Amino acid sequence: MDKYIKILEDLIKIESVNNYEELVANYILDLFKDYENVDTDTVVSYPGRNNIIVKLKGKSAAEDRKVFAFSGHLDVVAPGEGWTYGPFSAEVIDNRMYGRGTSDMKAGVAASLCAILDIIESGQEFPGEIWFLGTVGEEVGMQGALDLVEGGYLDGVDAIVIPEPTKRDNENQAIFASKGSIMYTISAKGKAAHSSMPELGINAIMTAVDYIDKVQRQFDEVTANPNYQNENLGSTINVFSMIEGGIQVNSVPDNVKLVGNTRTVPEFGSKESIKLFEDAISANNKDESKAKLSIEYDQVLDPAEAGKDNELIRSLIAAAPNKNVKVRPLVGTCELSRYIHISDDIQLVVYGPGLTKNAHIVDEYVEIDEYLDTIEIFKRLALNFLKTE
Numbered sequence: 001m002d003k004y005i006k007i008l009e010d011l012i013k014i015e016s017v018n019n020y021e022e023l024v025a026n027y028i029l030d031l032f033k034d035y036e037n038v039d040t041d042t043v044v045s046y047p048g049r050n051n052i053i054v055k056l057k058g059k060s061a062a063e064d065r066k067v068f069a070f071s072g073h074l075d076v077v078a079p080g081e082g083w084t085y086g087p088f089s090a091e092v093i094d095n096r097m098y099g100r101g102t103s104d105m106k107a108g109v110a111a112s113l114c115a116i117l118d119i120i121e122s123g124q125e126f127p128g129e130i131w132f133l134g135t136v137g138e139e140v141g142m143q144g145a146l147d148l149v150e151g152g153y154l155d156g157v158d159a160i161v162i163p164e165p166t167k168r169d170n171e172n173q174a175i176f177a178s179k180g181s182i183m184y185t186i187s188a189k190g191k192a193a194h195s196s197m198p199e200l201g202i203n204a205i206m207t208a209v210d211y212i213d214k215v216q217r218q219f220d221e222v223t224a225n226p227n228y229q230n231e232n233l234g235s236t237i238n239v240f241s242m243i244e245g246g247i248q249v250n251s252v253p254d255n256v257k258l259v260g261n262t263r264t265v266p267e268f269g270s271k272e273s274i275k276l277f278e279d280a281i282s283a284n285n286k287d288e289s290k291a292k293l294s295i296e297y298d299q300v301l302d303p304a305e306a307g308k309d310n311e312l313i314r315s316l317i318a319a320a321p322n323k324n325v326k327v328r329p330l331v332g333t334c335e336l337s338r339y340i341h342i343s344d345d346i347q348l349v350v351y352g353p354g355l356t357k358n359a360h361i362v363d364e365y366v367e368i369d370e371y372l373d374t375i376e377i378f379k380r381l382a383l384n385f386l387k388t389e
Contacts, residue, residue, distance in 0.1 A: 001372060003114075004110070004114040004371075004372065004375060005092075005097075005368065005371075005372075007031070007110050007113060007114060008090070008097060008102075008106065008107060008110040008366075008371060009090040009092075009097070010027060011024065011027065011101070011106040011109060011110055012088060012089075012090040012097070012099040012100070012101055012102055012106055013088050013089070013090055013099075014027065014088075015088050016074055016075050016076055016101075017075070017076055017077065017078050017079070017100070018075055018076075018077065018078070018137075018139055018140060019048070019049060019075070020048065020049075021048075021049045021050060021051075021074040021075055021134070021136040021137075021144075022048050022049060022050045024074040024109075024134065025042055025050040025051070025052040025074065025134055026050075028040075028052050028054065028113065028132070028134055029042075029052065031113060031117065032054055032117075035056075035120055037056060037057050037120070038054060038055065038056050038057075038120070039054075039055040039057070040052065040053065040054050040055070041053045041055075041153075043144075043147060043148060043151065043153060045136045045137060045143050045144045045147045046136070046137070046143070049136040049137065049144075050136065051133070051134060051135050051136055051144045051147065051148060052074075052132075052133075052134040053131060053132070053133055053134075053148075053153060054113075054116065054131060054132040054134075055129055055130075055131050056116055056119070056120060056129060056130045056131070057129050058125065058126040058127050058128050058129060058130070058386070059125045059126070059127075065127045065128035065129070065386075066127070066128040066129075066158040066159070066385070066386055067128060067129045067131060067156055067157045067158050067159075068128065068129070068130050068131070068157075068158065068159050068161075068382050068385050068386055069130070069131035069132070069133055069154075069157050069159065069160045069161070070112035070115070070116075070130075070131070070132050070133065070160070070161050070162075070163060070378065070382075071132075071133035071134075071135060071145070071160050071161070071162050071335060071339070072105055072106075072108050072109035072112055072132075072133070072134060072135070072162070072163055072352075073105060073109075073134075073135045073136070073137075073138030073139070073142075073144065073145075073335070074109065074134045074135065074136055074144075075136060075137060075138055075139050076100050076101035076104070076106070076139070077100070077104075077139050077360050078100075079100040079362075080362055081362075082362045083098075083362055083363055084098070084363050085098045085099070085363070086099075087099055087100040087364075088100060090102075092368065095367055095368050095369060096365040096366070096367055096368065097365060097366055097368060097371075098363060098364065098365045099364065099365075100364055101364070102354065102358075102364050102365050102366040103165045103353075103354035103355060103358035103359050103364050103365065103366050104164065104165055104354070104358070104359035104360060104364070105163060105164050105165060105352060105354070105359075107163075107165070107352070107353045107354050107366040107371050107374075108162075108163025108164060108165065108352035108353060108354070108374075109134065109163065110371070111163060111352070111353055111371060111374040111375045111378055112132050112161075112163055112378060113132060114375045115375050115376075115378035115379045115382065116130055116132060116382075118375065118379055119379055119382070119383070124383065126382075126383050126386050126387065127386055127387065128386040130382050130386070131157065133145075133148060133154070133160070135148065135335065138334075138335060140299075141298075141299050142299075142301060142335055142337065142338055145335045145338035145339065146338050148338075149338050149339065149341055149342055154339070154342050155342070155343075157342060157346070158346070158347060159311070159312045159346070159347040159348070159349075159385055160339050160342075160346070160347075160348050160349075161312070161316075161349055161350075161351060161352075161378070161381065162334060162335050162336065162339075162348070162349070162350045162351075162352070163350075163351065163352030163353070163374070163378075164334055164350050164352050164356075164359075165352055165353065165354030165355055165356050165358060165359055165366075166350055166351050166352055166354075166356060167353070167354060167355050167356065167370065168355060168356045168357065170324060171324050171325075171326045171328075172320065172323040172324055172325050172326070172351070173325075173326055173327075173328045173350075173351070173356075174313060174316055174317075174325055174326065174327045174328065174349050174350070174351045175328055175329065175330045175334075175336070175349065175350035175351070176232075176305070176306045176307065176308045176313065176327055176328075176329065176348065176349055176350075177232045177233055177303075177304060177305040177306065177308070177329040177330065177336070178233070178303065178304050178329065178330040178331075178332060178333050178334055178336045178337060178350075179233050179234075179263045179264060179265060179303050179330070179331055179332065179333060180263065180264035180265075180269055180270055180300075180301050180302045180303035180304070180333065180337055181261060181262070181263055181264070181299060181300075181301045181332075181333040181337070182261065182262040182264065182270060182273055182274070182297060182299065182300050182301070183259075183260075183261050183297070183298040183299040184259070184260055184261075184262070184277065184295055184296065184297050184298060185257060185258070185259050185295070185296045185298060186208070186211070186257070186258040186259075186260075186277075186281075186293060186294070186295045187255070187256070187257055187258075187293070187294050187295075187296075188204040188205075188207050188208045188211075188245070188255065188256040188257075188258070188291040188292070188293050189204065189254065189255055189291055189292045189293075189294075190202035190203055190204035190207065190252070190253065190254045190255065190256075190290075190291035190292075191252070191254055191291075192247075192251055192252055192253070192254035193251070193252040194250065194251065194252070195249075195250045195251055195252060196250075198252050200252075201252030201254065202252070202254070202289070202290065202291050203252050203253060203291070204245055204246075204253050204254055204255050204256040204291040205245050205246060205253045205256055206291075207256070207284065207290045207291035207293065208243065208245065208256040208258050208291070210284070210290070211258075211280060211281075211284060211293060212240050212258070214280055215238070215276065215277065215280050216238065216240065218276055218280070219236070219237070219238035219262070219276070222235070222236050222268050222276075223235045223236060223237050223238075225268075227267070228265070228267040228268040229265075229267065230265035230266060230267055230303075230305070232305065232308075232329040233265045233266075233303065233305070233329050233331065234265065234331070235265060235268075236262065236263065236264045236265050236267075236268040236269075236273065237262070237263050238260060238261075238262045238263075238273075239260055239261050239262075240258060240259075240260040241259055241260050241261055242257075242258070242259035242260075243256065243257070243258050243259070244256070244257050245257065254291075256291070263331070263333075264302070264303045265303050266303045266305055269302060269303050270300050270301075270302050270303075274297070274300075277295055278295065281293045281294070281295060301333050301337035301338070302337050302340065302341070303337070304336035304337050304339070304340035304348070305329075305340070306336065306340065306346065306347060306348040306349070307347060308327050309327075310347050311347060311385060311388045312347035312348070312349055312385055313327060313347075313349060314388075315381050315384035315385040315388060316349060316351060316377075316381050318380070318384055319377045319378075319380035319381040319384055320377045320380075320381075322373075323373075323377070325351075330350065334350055336348055336350060352374065353366055353367075353370045353371045353373070353374040354366045354367075354370065354371075
């Protein structure tokens with residue numbers, strides 16, 4: 001067990017704050033370099049930001065055998081100020097390891113790696129293959145997972161466990177669905193003039209106000225429409241969250257930037273939401289008296305709804321008999337949004353060590369016992385799933 005605690009400690013000490021995932025990938029490569037039945041590969045998303053794929057092949061890894069995978073992101077958010085212990089020191093105090101990423105989600109990454117290592121070193125035979133996917137850029141955009149999916153690297157994978165921290169309210173939640181998320185920036189370009197002669201200008205703020213009112217009314221109708229309700233995730237919602245414009249008090253403003261976030265469900269998803277935005281922009285731009293609008297999408301994550309009663313979920317519940325496992329949806333987003341596009345029958349679940357509420361906080365921690373328990377659960381889960389016909 002000391003070895004597995006050391007692996008988590010080593011990962012926490014790598015400061016992969018929204019970058020430098022290559023250092024984590026290299027560490028993982030080193031963990032598996034001496035095993036003949038393990039293949040490793042790296043996939044570059046950005047310079048110095050490498051995704052990693054580890055493939056452990058079973059004794060009977062025929063083409064028709066199943067592929068089971070763990071997937072964890074290698075980046076963490078910035079630590080911020082006010083830590084009791086160093087955010088990258090991996091201090092262990094009273095059964096808790098403290099540090100940025102202990103909960104979100106290097107404990108999940110380490111538990112996945114240790115489960116695979118334990119299976120290798122115990123000589124456990126199994127059919128099929130067990131993979132680990134280490135992804136970059138999850139905290140901003142989830143580009144790594146997107147590159148793995150679009151590049152075809154995950155074709156043939158049957159099931160993926162995403163070990164984000166899912167413990168809350170005395171439950172170890174198994175997440176099978178999540179809302180999508182569209183983050184966008186709308187720009188309005190008008191014409192400046194002196195405020196005493198506004199007729200000579202085009203007020204970008206007034207155009208933005210009109211657009212906000214029109215689009216939000218349309219989204220409110222979508223939110224209230226029973227035809228667009230999802231049984232597990234609720235409804236699509238939109239929030240205009242930031243606005244900036246103008247240069248001084250006595251000038252007609254010639255520019256505005258408007259930022260917002262839409263949370264989507266499958267019944268009114270990314271495609272429909274984007275069309276709503278762009279139809280309103282097109283209508284606005286036909287009016288020469290208004291500022292011209294344009295939109296950029298900073299992030300488009302699709303809603304994801306996987307099965308809630310399948311081999312993967314049943315294998316997880318069987319692997320964790322001493323945990324209060326409850327199958328739940330997630331109103332936020334995670335890499336489910338990327339992996340749902342692998343295939344029509346891909347099996348997905350989010351389950352991992354750590355309290356959900358500890359993600360991104362000062363003095364983030366994971367309980368050592370929970371981490372070690374998860375290693376055992378992950379071993380049984382992978383083997384249970386692969387042996388299920």
